[in-house]
Amino acid sequence: MKLYISCDMEGTAAVCSWMQCDPSNTREYPVYRRYMSQEVRAAIDGARSAGVTGVLVNDSHWDMRNLLWDELPADVRVISGSRKPFSMTQGLDRDYAGAFFTGYHAKVGDADGVLAHTYTADVLYNVRINGTACSEALLNAAMAGYYGIPLLLVSGDRVVVEHVKEFIPQVTGVVVKDGIGHYSAASMTPRAAQDLLRDAAARAIREAAASKPFTFDSPVVMELDTARVEQADFIELMPGFERTGGRTVRFADDDYLTVFRAFVAAFRLGGAATAPA
Amino acid sequence: MNIYISCDMEGTAGVCSWQQVDARTPSPEYPMYQRYMTAEVLAAIDGARNAGAEHVFINDSHGPMRNLLLDDLPADVRILFGNRKPLSMTQGLDANFGGVFFTGYHGGIGDADATLSHTYTPSVVYAVRINGMRCSEATLNAGIAGYYGVPVLLITGDRVTVESAKEQMPWITGAVVKESIGHYSVDSISPRAAQELIREKAAEAVRNASHARPFVFEPPITMEIDLARVEQADLIELIPGFKRTGARQVRLRHDEYPVVFKAFVAAFRMGALADLPS
Numbered sequence A: 001m002k003l004y005i006s007c008d009m010e011g012t013a014a015v016c017s018w019m020q021c022d023p024s025n026t027r028e029y030p031v032y033r034r035y036m037s038q039e040v041r042a043a044i045d046g047a048r049s050a051g052v053t054g055v056l057v058n059d060s061h062w063d064m065r066n067l068l069w070d071e072l073p074a075d076v077r078v079i080s081g082s083r084k085p086f087s088m089t090q091g092l093d094r095d096y097a098g099a100f101f102t103g104y105h106a107k108v109g110d111a112d113g114v115l116a117h118t119y120t121a122d123v124l125y126n127v128r129i130n131g132t133a134c135s136e137a138l139l140n141a142a143m144a145g146y147y148g149i150p151l152l153l154v155s156g157d158r159v160v161v162e163h164v165k166e167f168i169p170q171v172t173g174v175v176v177k178d179g180i181g182h183y184s185a186a187s188m189t190p191r192a193a194q195d196l197l198r199d200a201a202a203r204a205i206r207e208a209a210a211s212k213p214f215t216f217d218s219p220v221v222m223e224l225d226t227a228r229v230e231q232a233d234f235i236e237l238m239p240g241f242e243r244t245g246g247r248t249v250r251f252a253d254d255d256y257l258t259v260f261r262a263f264v265a266a267f268r269l270g271g272a273a274t275a276p277a
Numbered sequence B: 001m002n003i004y005i006s007c008d009m010e011g012t013a014g015v016c017s018w019q020q021v022d023a024r025t026p027s028p029e030y031p032m033y034q035r036y037m038t039a040e041v042l043a044a045i046d047g048a049r050n051a052g053a054e055h056v057f058i059n060d061s062h063g064p065m066r067n068l069l070l071d072d073l074p075a076d077v078r079i080l081f082g083n084r085k086p087l088s089m090t091q092g093l094d095a096n097f098g099g100v101f102f103t104g105y106h107g108g109i110g111d112a113d114a115t116l117s118h119t120y121t122p123s124v125v126y127a128v129r130i131n132g133m134r135c136s137e138a139t140l141n142a143g144i145a146g147y148y149g150v151p152v153l154l155i156t157g158d159r160v161t162v163e164s165a166k167e168q169m170p171w172i173t174g175a176v177v178k179e180s181i182g183h184y185s186v187d188s189i190s191p192r193a194a195q196e197l198i199r200e201k202a203a204e205a206v207r208n209a210s211h212a213r214p215f216v217f218e219p220p221i222t223m224e225i226d227l228a229r230v231e232q233a234d235l236i237e238l239i240p241g242f243k244r245t246g247a248r249q250v251r252l253r254h255d256e257y258p259v260v261f262k263a264f265v266a267a268f269r270m271g272a273l274a275d276l277p278s
Helices: A029-049 A136-146 A158-167 A190-206 A229-235 A256-272 B030-050 B137-147 B159-168 B191-207 B230-236 B257-273
Strands: A003-007 A055-059 A077-079 A098-104 A124-129 A151-157 A172-179 A185-187 A220-226 A242-245 A248-253 B003-007 B056-060 B078-080 B099-105 B125-130 B152-158 B173-180 B186-188 B221-227 B242-246 B249-254
Touching: A003 A029, A029 A055, A029 A098, A029 A151, A029 A190, A098 A136, A098 A158, A098 A190, A124 A136, A124 A256, A136 A151, A136 A158, A136 A256, A151 A158, A151 A190, A158 A172, A172 A190, A220 A229, A220 A256, A229 A248, A229 A256, A248 A256, A256 B257, B003 B030, B030 B056, B030 B099, B030 B152, B030 B191, B099 B137, B099 B159, B099 B191, B125 B137, B125 B257, B137 B152, B137 B159, B137 B257, B152 B159, B152 B191, B159 B173, B173 B191, B221 B230, B221 B257, B230 B242, B230 B249, B230 B257, B249 B257
Parallel strands: A003 A055, A003 A098, A055 A077, A098 A151, A151 A172, B003 B056, B003 B099, B056 B078, B099 B152, B152 B173
Antiparallel strands: A124 A220, A172 A185, A220 A248, A242 A248, B125 B221, B173 B186, B221 B249, B242 B249
16 A cells, blocks of 8 residues: 655644744754654554555655655655645545645634634635635645545644534544644644554554545636735636635636646745735 | 727837836836837827827837826827736727737847837847747737737837738837847837827728728637746646647637637736746
8 A cells, every 4th residue: 555645744743933943043943853754754653564665755844855765764755845736635646545644734814723824815815616615624634535545644733623523524633733822832742643643644654444535526716815915816817726816816727736736836926915916 | 979998008109118118117217208208108198199080099008008198198088007907908898999019119029129128127038929929018009909900000119020020910000119228228219209100090990990800819819928937837737728739839719809818818917937946
């Protein structure tokens, strides 16, 4: 059985500030980068103890080159670097039997979700697919689902885990902390979180047969509320996007892959509106 | 007849350097050429009105698109001022206009002996073709006018700009205000002489309007963009409808030219993002 891991950072145990997750921060980031890597390592170890063979890890945080190679087993593959067309879901295909999302965080607008955001907090105020408010976890789980792959495990704070369980009840959820507002957390220690992840990962693999791929029904209708009017100005230039409000755009297609790519295009182009005109 | 004027700056008489047309960084030369740009637009309006034009709509189409010295213009024109218009240099065009003027226009990207030649964003757009035709800004913008059934009547700029436009739109009246010597120098008539010439040519253009035809891209419309850099194509191919046709090339097909044009605007804006460090 081959396993795909998308690893983010904000949902790592003890993380509660952007400064811990910002690669330009030379004081805190190196510490939490190591914890992030160790949580990924724990998930891999647990999965392997339950029979997983091949592992692909997609570094999915910030500039997407966070993982410390030396903290990982020698025989995994890692996708490192940014601007991947499928971003946090790059490399997913039918070869994988399951997906893990580690270090994930709550969606933009969630209270008590530590560092809650959805892709680009500067641009996205809300993301809805077929009317459902979506986190990164849900958007990405549907990319796995597109290839028939179930999401087996999600780790992060309580809000993101419970959000995912609402839509994917069979998922193994690993709550490593409780958010207190946006910028603080009551957390397990990193070591305890790693132990918990190792056990949960093994259990998730053993119970994989009960899991189902998560998909959105076609036609897939995506609505984006942008943070600012001028971002919607840019996004509506793209073919297929319709301006449905001062700060809302809509895109629909039968194919979720097309919708997801359009989503990536939208938050990138929306980001360009931040520059002075 | 109502006239739509899209006014750029690089093709203004005397202009031969980016510093003269740089509205963003305080450039000591800019205010002077801003005045010449405005005077050429005023001359075009005067000429058009001498030949019977009524309402005039001006779309400031250069840089941040707020260059025109408003006090120098007649009180009864409308001006489109400011940046990030979805149809950019062609914003506001519709079937209510009898003709279009392009003033201060410049050569397309890659044109030799065309001062400051480029097509929208030179750091991104290496070449742009519609239905196989190499396009300058004049060509792309004329296509929007043509979509609404409006012909381009007048173009002013250097010789290459005017002659390329005449190849694609033989009915156009041209005012050649300078000969370019390479990219950064010109052999120019004086601003005052250029204004006289533009006044005459604008009148002539309006009088000859019945011979002019809308410039239309026939559907299905295929746009190909060659990018300056590979990483720009990486981002642009994410835009719905774009296909990656080469390492530095993307293509889009659509039957509606305004959709194609807006996709072009989205593409050059998106491409510029690739210049940020990854």
